[in-house]
Amino acid sequence: MTAARPRVWVSQPLFDDIVARLETHFDVDATREVADHAPERIAEALREADGALVTLNDPVGAAQVAAASRLRAIANVGVGYNNLEVAALQAQGIVVTNTPDVLTETTADFGFALMMAAARRITEAERWLRDGQWRGWSFKSLLGADIHGSTLGILGMGRIGQGIAKRAAGFGMRMLYHNRHRLPEEVERECRASYVDYETLFAQADHAVLVLPYSAQNRHLIDAATLARMKPTATLTNIARGGLIDEAALADALAAGRLAAAGLDVFEGEPNVDPRLLALDNVVLTPHIASGSLATRRAMVSLAVDNLIAALGFGPDAGKPRNAIPHAVLPR
Incomplete structure (x- = not known):
């Protein structure tokens, strides 16, 4: 019997060609329209997920991961990550990454x-x-x-x-x-x-x-x-x-x-x-667009995808995502 593939949730529409790289390793549940997710919706999406790609629009904390027993990694698309309760996520053994440098x-x-x-x-x-x-x-x-x-x-x-x-x-x-x-x-x-x-x-x-x-x-x-x-x-x-x-x-x-x-x-x-x-x-x-050039936003999504693939144990950097916060956090 073939083992089930890991499942990842993509919280917002990003760049389809870049997000498609996740499909090599995972079953992908990608949000198709810009959404202001209620906390309950985020918790529901994470419940059966092994990983998630989220943006600053998507607050994730202890309540959202309480029932997410499979969740091992959250890749944030952005250098800032105050949308995430990092300490609470790390307490659950969840790797958190961001996208510095490229922006x-x-x-x-x-x-x-x-x-x-x-x-x-x-x-x-x-x-x-x-x-x-x-x-x-x-x-x-x-x-x-x-x-x-x-x-x-x-x-x-x-x-x-x-x-x-x-x-x-x-x-x-x-x-x-x-x-x-x-x-x-x-x-x-x-x-x-x-x-x-x-x-x-x-x-x-x-x-x-x-x-x-x-x-x-x-x-x-x-x-x-x-x-x-x-x-x-x-x-x-x-x-x-x-x-x-x-x-x-x-x-x-x-x-x-x-x-x-x-x-x-x-x-x-x-x-x-x-x-x-x-x-x-x-x-x-201006509406939070300081990083908003096409090339940079694509680079941010690409780095977040790489981080998520690595954090879930695949790709050339398997188990060692480039931008874990902090770098000492290990997957459960």
């Missing part, structure tokens, strides 16, 4: 572009033009802030933060950064960045960019007190996670002119956005 350059491109759009009031200017308000050139219309020669503050100096710093060098920016750990001197030299404390970064930055991981401990790290430290001419850009910012405090600062502008690609309650932010002209809003 670094694309996300750094977007972060820099979003910062520039906020500083130079690009989306505000486009709305103004489309609304028919441009009735002649005015010397003082829609004046923004310079990027070149200004001070950039980067909070979170991992791969993406370093990528932004390297782009900023071409604009002659003075670069400050704050991180949990100071970078080696050679990396600081390569990025032309100086380490400062948290308070100094926000006090001195003309443009501050958030690129740090989210955790329950740093929820609302950017609060009213931090915003009050910033120059009223400064901008704040977030391409990390929405929960890092107290959005009510940010809306207050933007509305009162205590902060010049913001660029936000992520939101605490996404896909819902605070109505006050939607109503403000001096904030650029």
Whole structure:
């Protein structure tokens, strides 16, 4: 009798040609339409699965895997994984993987572009033009802030933060950064960045960019007190996670002119956005697309597929997925 093949669940429509590689080793239950899965639906899908390919839309924790006795691996399509209760999953012996590196350059491109759009009031200017308000050139219309020669503050100096710093060098920016750990001197030299404390970064930055991981401990790290430290001419850009910012405090600062502008690609309650932010002209809003180039999104799915195949004991890296979190976790 032929042994039953392992079964994997794919939580969202991805790229069919890449996902099809799973069919070499597994029976695949692939979701065909974008879905906002209820927790009960996720639990049901995982109950008979040996592995799963999920996205940041799909929260998975202890409740979702309580009855999933066969589940051995979850491959997250994304570098961030705050949609997963990693400790709870690991306690069940489930390997968790993510997709770092492949999105670094694309996300750094977007972060820099979003910062520039906020500083130079690009989306505000486009709305103004489309609304028919441009009735002649005015010397003082829609004046923004310079990027070149200004001070950039980067909070979170991992791969993406370093990528932004390297782009900023071409604009002659003075670069400050704050991180949990100071970078080696050679990396600081390569990025032309100086380490400062948290308070100094926000006090001195003309443009501050958030690129740090989210955790329950740093929820609302950017609060009213931090915003009050910033120059009223400064901008704040977030391409990390929405929960890092107290959005009510940010809306207050933007509305009162205590902060010049913001660029936000992520939101605490996404896909819902605070109505006050939607109503403000001096904030650029994008729908969590910092990694959204075709080539990069395909690379992310391909890496997640490779991770899942390896985590379930197949392929050239069988038993050793490249991106297990942490690497010491072993399959049950």
